[in-house]
Amino acid sequence: xxxxxxxxxxxxxxxxxxxxxxxxxxxxxxxxxxxxxxxxxxxxxxxxxxxxxxxxxxxxxxxxxxxxxxxxxxxxxxxxxxxxxxxxxxxxxxxxxxxxxxxxxxxxxxxxxxxxxxxxxxxxxxxxxxxxxxxxxxxxxxxxxxxxxxxxxxxxxxxxxxxxxxxxxxxxxxxxxxxxxxxxxxxxxxxxxxxxxxxxxxxxxxxxxxxxxxxxxxx
Amino acid sequence: xxxxxxxxxxxxxxxxxxxxxxxxxxxxxxxxxxxxxxxxxxxxxxxxxxxxxxxxxxxxxxxxxxxxxxxxxxxxxxxxxxxxxxxxxxxxxxxxxxxxxxxxxxxxxxxxxxxxxxxxxxxxxxxxxxxxxxxxxxxxxxxxxxxxxxxxxxxxxxxxxxxxxxxxxxxxxxxxxxxxxxxxxxxxxxxxxxxxxxxxxxxxxxxxxxxxxxxxx
Numbered sequence: 001x002x003x004x005x006x007x008x009x010x011x012x013x014x015x016x017x018x019x020x021x022x023x024x025x026x027x028x029x030x031x032x033x034x035x036x037x038x039x040x041x042x043x044x045x046x047x048x049x050x051x052x053x054x055x056x057x058x059x060x061x062x063x064x065x066x067x068x069x070x071x072x073x074x075x076x077x078x079x080x081x082x083x084x085x086x087x088x089x090x091x092x093x094x095x096x097x098x099x100x101x102x103x104x105x106x107x108x109x110x111x112x113x114x115x116x117x118x119x120x121x122x123x124x125x126x127x128x129x130x131x132x133x134x135x136x137x138x139x140x141x142x143x144x145x146x147x148x149x150x151x152x153x154x155x156x157x158x159x160x161x162x163x164x165x166x167x168x169x170x171x172x173x174x175x176x177x178x179x180x181x182x183x184x185x186x187x188x189x190x191x192x193x194x195x196x197x198x199x200x201x202x203x204x205x206x207x208x209x210x211x212x213x214x215x216x217x218x219x
Numbered sequence: 220x221x222x223x224x225x226x227x228x229x230x231x232x233x234x235x236x237x238x239x240x241x242x243x244x245x246x247x248x249x250x251x252x253x254x255x256x257x258x259x260x261x262x263x264x265x266x267x268x269x270x271x272x273x274x275x276x277x278x279x280x281x282x283x284x285x286x287x288x289x290x291x292x293x294x295x296x297x298x299x300x301x302x303x304x305x306x307x308x309x310x311x312x313x314x315x316x317x318x319x320x321x322x323x324x325x326x327x328x329x330x331x332x333x334x335x336x337x338x339x340x341x342x343x344x345x346x347x348x349x350x351x352x353x354x355x356x357x358x359x360x361x362x363x364x365x366x367x368x369x370x371x372x373x374x375x376x377x378x379x380x381x382x383x384x385x386x387x388x389x390x391x392x393x394x395x396x397x398x399x400x401x402x403x404x405x406x407x408x409x410x411x412x413x414x415x416x417x418x419x420x421x422x423x424x425x426x427x428x429x430x431x432x433x434x435x436x
Contacts, residue, residue: 049318050244051388066247067387073245073298084387086394086422087244087270088326091319095339114342118315125306126297127271128345133319136339167342 001195006176009193010144012037013174013218014103017140018044022100023093025049025134028072031103031144045079047099049090049130054082071130091130095137102138104131106145106173108160111207113170113182115143116162128165135166147175147204154206156180156187177201179218186210194219221381221428226256229371229404229432233262238367240268240325240396245298246278248389250373250406252434254278257371258285268292268325268367268399270318270392272299283311292365294318317345320362322395328366329398329427337362370400374423377407378414381428382421390422397427404430 001009011033018024018034020042026032035057038044046055048070055070056077064075078084093099108116115135119125135141148154156173173180178201179191188210192201198215230253233239243249258281267288272295273280280299282288290312296302305311316324317339327335336352336359339345350361372393374383383405385393397403405428 048388050247051391065387067389069245069247069388078387084385084390086390087318087322087392088395090391091322095319122307125303127293127295128315128317129271129295129297130318132317132339132343132345136341164343 001176006146007033008037009219010174010176013179013191014142014144017142017172018042018101021045023047023053023098025094025099025102025138027102027104027131027134028070029105031105032070032072034103034144047090047093048076049087049094049134051085051087051090052076052078052082053085053093054079056082091133094130094133097137097139099138101140101142102134103142103144104134106143106155108155108157108162109143109145109170109173110157110160111187112159113168114160115141115165115170116160117165119163121163131165135169140171141166141169142172142174143170144174147177154204156205156207158207177204180209188212189215191216191218220379221425221431223379223410223431223433225436226252226406226432227259229253229430230256230260230262232369232402232404233257233260233265235262236264236266237262237369238266238268240367240370240399241279241282242269242370242372242391242393242396243273243278244270244388244391246273248373248385248391248393249273249278250371251278251281253371253404253406253432254281257282257287263287264289266290266292266367268321268365270321271295272302274298275301292316292321294321321365322392324362324365325399326395328364329395332364334361334363336360365399367400368402370396370403371406372396372403373406375407376409376411376416377405377428377431378411378416378425380413381405381425381431382416383407383423383425383428384416384420385422394423397423402429403427404432406432406434408434
């Protein structure tokens with residue numbers, strides 16, 4: 001499957017977890033695409049940690065405003081009813097459990113529900129940004145990621161070996177192969193992506209998976 | 220009551236090894252004119268507190284590129300290649316602080332608190348060596364205040380009492396950084412007469428502002 005189709009599929013599956021009226025924060029990169037898959041009869045309010053509730057789509061060319069940007073610096077708009085606020089308010093919303101869902105990219109996740117996405121020692125050091133606050137406070141914490149790395153190795157591990165962004169914080173993991181719920185008992189395989197079998201997913205996953213009697217399909 | 224000064228006068232207040240805060244999120248809300256004024260001085264070895272280091276040639280990144288900074292407390296450097304290179308080569312000392320907790324630690328300094336107990340980063344490197352507290356079944360870590368000598372912030376409009384109004388999302392770290400230092404210098408697009416800003420619309424009360432610089436002056 002082409003990369004963009006994979007990304008769309010992951011984002012569509014995550015969007016299906018949102019309810020009308022939810023407040024949601026999307027991380028930069030892959031998660032941004034979730035906004036494009038909200039059903040038209042539903043309204044989800046997007047929060048960006050740099051200070052907006054009610055972020056809208058990218059403006060038309062020429063209408064960009066340097067003071068209306070998403071967390072990655074890209075231009076956005078404000079929908080009717082949006083509000084602006086400072087970073088202290090913004091993270092109070094996030095940590096205080098007022099945001100229904102946050103979706104983040106991940107380098108690694110594990111079967112305890114931990115996530116690593118802020119550094120690879122000696123190589124990549126972008127920094128923590130708002131990610132640690134987000135995973136500590138949002139009601140649902142969803143990792144959106146490719147199931148395996150470029151060498152075909154599982155990114156869903158028994159235990160992360162990169163520096164953690166959050167310890168036991170995830171509620172869900174959605175990849176190009178599977179939708180997985182994080183429970184107190186462990187990782188439960190909920191859905192398998194079209195084109196794969198349950199066996200394929202088990203084989204491609206380092207972490208232990210709990211396989212319920214019925215596993216759904218998504219595409 | 221704040222004094223209206225020039226950007227050059229503001230920059231000349233800095234001394235070598237000063238601790239400073241600079242507001243903004245990826246340039247939005249950054250006092251860019253004041254950054255240019257600081258770059259034009261001889262000051263060096265600054266300790267910088269900020270959300271990110273913006274871009275190599277824009278925002279607070281100008282201070283990094285001009286080699287004015289020796290250490291950082293920051294949440295993100297991913298958009299600035301110079302910062303990353305200096306960090307990797309050991310020329311820049313960095314404490315990474317989760318963004319919301321950076322704000323809370325500055326707020327603690329400005330609000331007269333001895334620190335805050337935070338759930339952020341429990342079970343990660345951020346928690347290492349920090350005192351803990353159990354509350355309602357959850358673990359928290361002690362995060363100490365972050366203060367500086369001078370805060371450089373950016374607003375759209377100031378009145379002559381220093382009451383501030385911002386433009387859209389440029390507000391970000393400005394209100395909290397206005398509280399966190401001994402001296403707060405604000406760069407503004409316009410200065411209006413006292414009373415011209417509706418008290419209902421004031422975001423940062425003038426009590427937190429010491430000096431006002433009109434952009435470009």
